[in-house]
Amino acid sequence: MSAPKEAWSSRLGVILAVAGSAVGLGNFLRFPGLAAQYGGGAFMVAYFISLLLIGIPICWTEWTLGRFGGRKGYHSTSGIFNALLKHPAAKYLGVIGFVVPVIIYMYYVYIEAWALGYALNALMGNLSIDGKDYTTFFANFTGAGSDGVAFKFGLRDVGIFVVIVYVVNFFFIYRGISKGIEMVCKVAMPALIFIAIVILVRVLTLGTPDPAKPDQNVLNGLAYMWNPGDVAAGLKNPQLWLAAAGQIFFSLSVGFGVIITYASYLRKQDDVVLSGLTATAANEFCEVGLGGLITVPAAFVFLGAAGIVGQGTFGLGFNVLPQVFASMPAGHLFASIFFVLLFIAAVTSSLSMLQPGIAFLEEGLGIERKASVALLGLMTAVGTMFVWYFSKDLKALDTMDFWVGTVMLFVQATILVIIFGWGLGIKRGFEIAHEGAEMRIPNIFGIIIKYITPTYLVTIFVMFLLQNV
Numbered sequence: 372m373s374a375p376k377e378a379w380s381s382r383l384g385v386i387l388a389v390a391g392s393a394v395g396l397g398n399f400l401r402f403p404g405l406a407a408q409y410g411g412g413a414f415m416v417a418y419f420i421s422l423l424l425i426g427i428p429i430c431w432t433e434w435t436l437g438r439f440g441g442r443k444g445y446h447s448t449s450g451i452f453n454a455l456l457k458h459p460a461a462k463y464l465g466v467i468g469f470v471v472p473v474i475i476y477m478y479y480v481y482i483e484a485w486a487l488g489y490a491l492n493a494l495m496g497n498l499s500i501d502g503k504d505y506t507t508f509f510a511n512f513t514g515a516g517s518d519g520v521a522f523k524f525g526l527r528d529v530g531i532f533v534v535i536v537y538v539v540n541f542f543f544i545y546r547g548i549s550k551g552i553e554m555v556c557k558v559a560m561p562a563l564i565f566i567a568i569v570i571l572v573r574v575l576t577l578g579t580p581d582p583a584k585p586d587q588n589v590l591n592g593l594a595y596m597w598n599p600g601d602v603a604a605g606l607k608n609p610q611l612w613l614a615a616a617g618q619i620f621f622s623l624s625v626g627f628g629v630i631i632t633y634a635s636y637l638r639k640q641d642d643v644v645l646s647g648l649t650a651t652a653a654n655e656f657c658e659v660g661l662g663g664l665i666t667v668p669a670a671f672v673f674l675g676a677a678g679i680v681g682q683g684t685f686g687l688g689f690n691v692l693p694q695v696f697a698s699m700p701a702g703h704l705f706a707s708i709f710f711v712l713l714f715i716a717a718v719t720s721s722l723s724m725l726q727p728g729i730a731f732l733e734e735g736l737g738i739e740r741k742a743s744v745a746l747l748g749l750m751t752a753v754g755t756m757f758v759w760y761f762s763k764d765l766k767a768l769d770t771m772d773f774w775v776g777t778v779m780l781f782v783q784a785t786i787l788v789i790i791f792g793w794g795l796g797i798k799r800g801f802e803i804a805h806e807g808a809e810m811r812i813p814n815i816f817g818i819i820i821k822y823i824t825p826t827y828l829v830t831i832f833v834m835f836l837l838q839n840v
């Protein structure tokens with residue numbers, strides 16, 4: 372095959388698209404939830420080590436392999452692995468790069484629908500009533516099957532929003548790389564950062580809203596999130612290392628087969644080293660700098676530590692935060708824009724989970740875009756129906772998440788670095804990475820990618836299995 376049919380139209384566009392994939396619910400809900408749960412300090416040490424040993428190396432690996440595959444006319448992980456390894460088994464290895472994002476999409480889009488539904492309900496004033504029981508609101512909103520009705524479609528039910536997010540996602544995916552994904556991200560990413568900064572300023576100026584509870588002030592809220600605590604003791608906990616590595620994967624969208632697909636639509640001489648690093652930096656800014664300073668500190672100011680502990684990611688976002696906004700001056704407005712922010716962040720991520728599937732169907736089945744969009748739409752919709760219907764049975768979801776979101780993800784990430792470090796070889800890999808590059812990958816990353824990252828991945832994975840099987 373010759374030049375790719377589709378390509379990003381600008382360098383900024385591809386950086387914003389990759390950053391859009393990375394910045395998502397993970398930054399504004401998952402990260403603060405985990406950091407608060409494991410104690411800011413120790414978690415951040417493990418988090419930054421994982422960023423250095425997993426996040427950045429796999430990011431460069433995916434950008435490089437992706438552009439390499441794209442030049443040969445391949446965009447799916449199967450095609451790209453085949454072009455690289457020239458071995459019949461390569462195609463099958465690459466199938467994980469199709470399965471993992473598609474299955475994650477099936478869940479993720481469901482939560483995206485919550486965010487959209489909450490944004491609308493917040494605008495209508497349903498979410499900022501002081502003293503209202505938001506846990507019940509949430510249960511009713513998501514409660515497929517709770518009253519015998521499987522799928523409900525009122526404005527206070529998630530159903531209609533699931534339909535809307537599907538239409539939005541597949542409309543833009545159908546429009547393609549530059550006219551769909553890139554166009555959305557170019558508008559959405561600046562808007563997202565602007566909104567997040569507005570909310571951050573609001574949170575940082577909350578002061579001490581209730582004089583009767585002088586401890587519940589912003590500074591203590593930040594301290595609650597960021598207090599280093601007993602770092603040495605924290606680091607002895609294997610679960611913390613797993614959580615930190617998992618967060619790096621999830622948040623940066625690395626290891627899923629998503630970035631490799633995006634990078635395959637780069638043009639020949641496009642830079643990959645600096646662009647990859649810029650997208651990573653943008654994600655970290657939105658995660659540590661924005662996400663880490665908004666949700667947990669705000670919750671602390673109004674509800675104290677007791678309101679946060681044990682809430683988990685979704686509890687924090689959809690049960691705790693509405694209460695927080697309800698107590699805040701102009702909470703109505705801030706609740707609306709916060710859930711709009713979550714929704715925007717989620718859309719740019721879910722689009723990226725679909726593109727590997729489209730590439731796979733187009734290449735694997737040889738069908739054209741329209742048919743592959745329709746087929747993927749059907750497959751994911753059936754999956755989301757299951758998620759929606761069975762979301763009460765958290766155990767079934769956990770099992771799925773275990774196999775797909777963790778086991779297959781680790782396998783895929785390890786395959787990626789091994790192909791780069793051992794299949795291509797560091798020397799050749801770096802040569803390819805450096806074509807058109809405006810920055811060189813520091814030499815130390817040769818050793819990291821070849822030896823340290825695979826060892827670190829396998830160690831964490833074995834720890835994970837020991838804990839969970």
Ligand code: PHE
Nearest residue numbers: 393395396397621622624720
């Ligand atoms: N990185 C996204 C987030 O932080 C989630 C994501 C995972 C996106 C996997 C693409 C692939 O929410």
